[in-house]
Amino acid sequence: MHGVGCLALAFQETVPFQPTYVAGDDGHVFLWIALGVGVLALLVAFWLARHVILSDAGTPEMQEISNAIREGAEAFLRRQYRTIGAIALVLAIVVFFGYHLSPRTAPYASKTVISFLVGAICSGLAGYTGMYVSIRANIRTASAARTSLNKALQTALRGGAVTGLVVVALSLIGVGLLFLCFGGLDNPQAVPYQLVGFGFGASLVALFAQLGGGIYTKAADVGADLVGKVEAGIPEDDPRNPAVIADLVGDNVGDCAGRGADIFESTAAENVGAMILGAALFPVFGVKGILFPLIVHAINLIASTVGVAVVRSKETEDPMHALNKGFYVTSGLALTGFAVAVYTMLNGPLVQPMWLLGCGVIGLVTAFLFVYITEYYTEARFRPVQSIAEASLTGPATNIISGLAVGMETPAMPVIVISAALLLSYYFGVKGLAGVTGISDYAKGIYGTAIATMGMLSCAAYILAMDTFGPITDNAGGIIEMSNQPDSIRERTDKLDSAGNTTKALTKGYAIGSASLAAFLLFSAYLEEIKSIVTAKVAGAGGFMPVGWSFTNINLAEIPVFVGALLGAMLTYLFSSMAIKAVGRTAQMVVQDVRNQFREDPGIMAGTSKPDYGRCVHIVTGAALKEMVLPGLLAVGLPVAVGLIFRNFSESYQANASLYASGAILQVPAIAGKAVNLAGAEAVAGLLMVGTISGILLAMLMNNGGGAWDNAKKFIETGQYGGKKSDAHKAAIVGDTVGDPFKDTAGPSLHVLIKLLATITLVLAPLFV
């Protein structure tokens, strides 16, 4: 957001660059195309929403339940957004004054704060719209299930598609409009740096949305189960349980609004990061290279819309087949569109676009592999889940041990896939741009990994539609159960619900995969950012800047970096611990309230009077919002604290400081003969990078371990190892309950934490040097 164009300059300092493509006005047309498709996608989403809302809304009984869910969800979201809004405003002020501390950064203060606020608002809007539709789609799906499986499937998926389209479209429009307003058409190389605030705003909202929603959903779920199934001995979703509505509300605010915000910020951070790297390649591709990420998401929107449109299911078919068909259509279209975009936009006399297209293919293949690996670890067809189910025979202890062992095994394959994807896409990037001189192999390779990340995210809207499908069908099942509909209808919603569980697990795999690929891109952006700040600082003070210097000495054998790294990894553990404990505490409040209601009114269990659902919803809402604040502030505060402390710490901690001072080593930036103190920036880099790696692995452990426990229980319920009510089943229920806060609170919140670390360090980088 300052040191305008420094990134691009850095690669050109030593060798005169050789532009292969002169940017002309014709590049700008892609901005209009992207924005146009974004607006169209919003219209499609509006049409889909209208279509869903106008369908049959079921019996008055069903509506009563649905209304209770809707009111609870809306009340939670209103209060949640109020809290988040207050935190965001405080942070906006901090950023604004932080930037004004130095005359160097002051000119960028307003732009950064504006893009921060726009990012936060867009994220909130996307989450709210998605939930607005899905809490209305649930009852329509339930109602449609009375007619046919296909109709119910389509209603649920279209409801989900609204979230998918709105999320991607708002991210596209937000970034595009800011680019336009900040003068991107006149000065395309500089503007991407000024957009980092957008990513930060999006991550901040996402963190609290996912954390608050995640605590809500699992506290209500665990609380309802503990007191309902275990103590009172009534089945799941029984209307006599006062916590049952809170449980259904939780599916919406956690899975639906939370994941929406998560993917919104993935696309936002990746858009901005890729545009920054595109700016580095401006001499090669001109403005087209910068706008390429936006066009990819325009393709994403078109392909996903078609994908959603083709999904239809036969009455006897497994709904997963239909959903997969839609996914294949989306991927095929996205790949075709990607190829056209690469050959149109990333082309030139010295470029070999085939290799760059290869990077995109690598991204898509990585997405597929992540989905398959997640399936392998979380579906009952395969060894891991079966081994947990088998271990349940010897009781809950062996079930837990075996589930944790599976969870700890899960990072192995994804890590190998990510490693291969990074190595190959880097290599392809270097190959594709081999003819271009004046740009380092490193910049070429990193751009290759950025294209792979875009490839991976090029089906994001469809994936998100499938994901939101989950809570909608879950809710539909709950409504059918609570309104005592016939078994044949329950069978249909059960089928959909089971498909929804699968899609939810897959999306988590996809989200963590995209976070891993994008992390790398964002590291590079951070390093470039620090470099441009140092360059500007040294130039401003008339200091010494070595030729070809770049900020790459993130050496873990230096104390500040090692300490930052230790703290970063520790942050992921402490954050998870806090999130899990928050679920426990909130669940205890649910248990207490349900017990009180049962005691106060014995008519509830007798079925003669209705429980006070609203009281339970109110209690969970208040508790979840209170509990989300501390871990959220820890995530925001720790990197800032580390950066500021080390920045102001003795320069003793800088390697070879005495040699710099003596003038023996000249190859560092120096002002008035004194090396610039980079300890703060280095410590933050260590925190960011090792925190990300630790967070990725911990999230995989928790997501997949939780999913495996869940499905081991379901596998036993199909009659294996003694079936329902057997001792093995009881043991498996323990595992499932343990997995709940893992897979739905801590794990997904870690995805967001990772990206928040990346964006907060980008935005606050000027404070660290």
Add this chain to the structure above:
Amino acid sequence: MHGVGCLALAFQETVPFQPTYVAGDDGHVFLWIALGVGVLALLVAFWLARHVILSDAGTPEMQEISNAIREGAEAFLRRQYRTIGAIALVLAIVVFFGYHLSPRTAPYASKTVISFLVGAICSGLAGYTGMYVSIRANIRTASAARTSLNKALQTALRGGAVTGLVVVALSLIGVGLLFLCFGGLDNPQAVPYQLVGFGFGASLVALFAQLGGGIYTKAADVGADLVGKVEAGIPEDDPRNPAVIADLVGDNVGDCAGRGADIFESTAAENVGAMILGAALFPVFGVKGILFPLIVHAINLIASTVGVAVVRSKETEDPMHALNKGFYVTSGLALTGFAVAVYTMLNGPLVQPMWLLGCGVIGLVTAFLFVYITEYYTEARFRPVQSIAEASLTGPATNIISGLAVGMETPAMPVIVISAALLLSYYFGVKGLAGVTGISDYAKGIYGTAIATMGMLSCAAYILAMDTFGPITDNAGGIIEMSNQPDSIRERTDKLDSAGNTTKALTKGYAIGSASLAAFLLFSAYLEEIKSIVTAKVAGAGGFMPVGWSFTNINLAEIPVFVGALLGAMLTYLFSSMAIKAVGRTAQMVVQDVRNQFREDPGIMAGTSKPDYGRCVHIVTGAALKEMVLPGLLAVGLPVAVGLIFRNFSESYQANASLYASGAILQVPAIAGKAVNLAGAEAVAGLLMVGTISGILLAMLMNNGGGAWDNAKKFIETGQYGGKKSDAHKAAIVGDTVGDPFKDTAGPSLHVLIKLLATITLVLAPLFV
């Protein structure tokens, strides 16, 4: 082990160094002192062992049980050492031929292999001797418990002291003799590099000893519990349980031999690492700086012997008080000795030894803090264990969730303590050597952290004696129980057993603390090693070596480093998963055998015939040895594979390779105009560093989580939350069982894995460049 003296040279290249102290022959006397104390300590250990073995060996009934334990343990150790010996021989051959691949490293092949084998043999010897005594001390402790608590306490502690003294003495003598034989008196600066093989040998044996023993002990424990307590409903240590002897054998081979090998390699690796750093400061301290670590361990031996001698307990006293008194005496003496050593050896006209003594104090304080933090998280007096006990009221699921949340919280405080210790000791190191010129602040600071590590380990022998006290008293309790002694005696051994559980938990905290501090020192050694290899390689080929170049660009934003880091962190998860699963599989075999024995001979349960203890021991032995091989080989193989693959990979992955090639950037080592490919060395550095951080945190989670579960169960057994046999107690037993493989197999094996990574990369560094 080559590039002789390069480390020291590196710090002198640019500024003429200014020796403040000329090394004279008078430094050598310290080698003789250290070796003399080492031999004396062995004599004391021999005398203690003789004293213990000559004490009363109890009734024939007790002897029968004790003999069964002894035979089982010895049989396991014999077979285990045979397996480890075979693996070590293969590795020795690999290292020998690996070094012969290049004419540059060939001259060092024999020395490296010799020190590797000496390290492995010393480690094995230390483990074997320790166990030899402790499997004989158990029955003497049991017998002494018939007379008085004090006599039993002293017998157990003196039995444990044999392990402590032998481990530290052998490490001291091994390193000292190799230093002497490799010509350390003539060429003291070069020899420390040639000792890295010693650390590798020690770690290799330690890894398999800890892994095999850890699998054995927990498989027998979990298996015996599952089939005894849960299925057959007989109490712990009931002689009718065929797995009961295997369980008692496990305490010896896991806790005793395993932890002995762990601490052996901590002192070995730290000795060698600190000597390497001492070599860098040769111009300041002469040979005294190199020999300082050996003198610290001589002090350790003396202080610990006195500490053990003063321990005596009143009949009604908590044995922990007596043990703590001994610890305070040891620390006081160690600190006094440390101060004398610093002022005698690390002194000179430009040195301020006060600051260096301060580093040692930091190390000791860190050890204390680690012990207190471990106590906080694992003792029933404090919130964490009580919160788990309370969560047990709502069943096993909430017990597990709460235990995992506590486990995830545990790294926070230790990480902050380690960070503070590193920052302060670095700062003190810089201060203490501020007057010395020609040596970088970095080298000074790192030496400060090395002194802190030595301070931390300066009570190691006493800590290890307290640790080995654990399995001895545990066994003594088992023997008393199985031979049906009166309750009054059982009460005494129960008291000792409870103190033993505490000391075991504390030692784990201490071990992971020393691993964290030492890790940093070993990173630096690895970087210096790579630098000296590159320097030698470039010099040999007549290439270009930039002035002041050092190998510090471990930049996580470069693909090889990031991939190495991801793989390193993944290794710690996969390794833990394999260790835990191995316990599960082996435990199943125990369960199967016990069931078979009960079925084949109904007289066992009736108490009319004796079970076949040996069959169970034999089965666990075979299974544990088989199961330890794969995770062990993974730990050895992965870093080697990463280094070799990236070394031979395209140089595209090297940042700015094209700019190097074009000559635009000259500040890298180059041969024939081509930059030296450092991708392999960098990837391995990433793996080592991030693997270490991830391993430290995961080990803390598992050790403290496991300890907390264990003591939550014991807390409930004291009558809280319903007491024994209540539902809360049943839930807590689940948590305890889950924690077992965490805290006694995977956690401690991770300590060793971390140090193995550090030593294997040091030894095989020449293959990576």
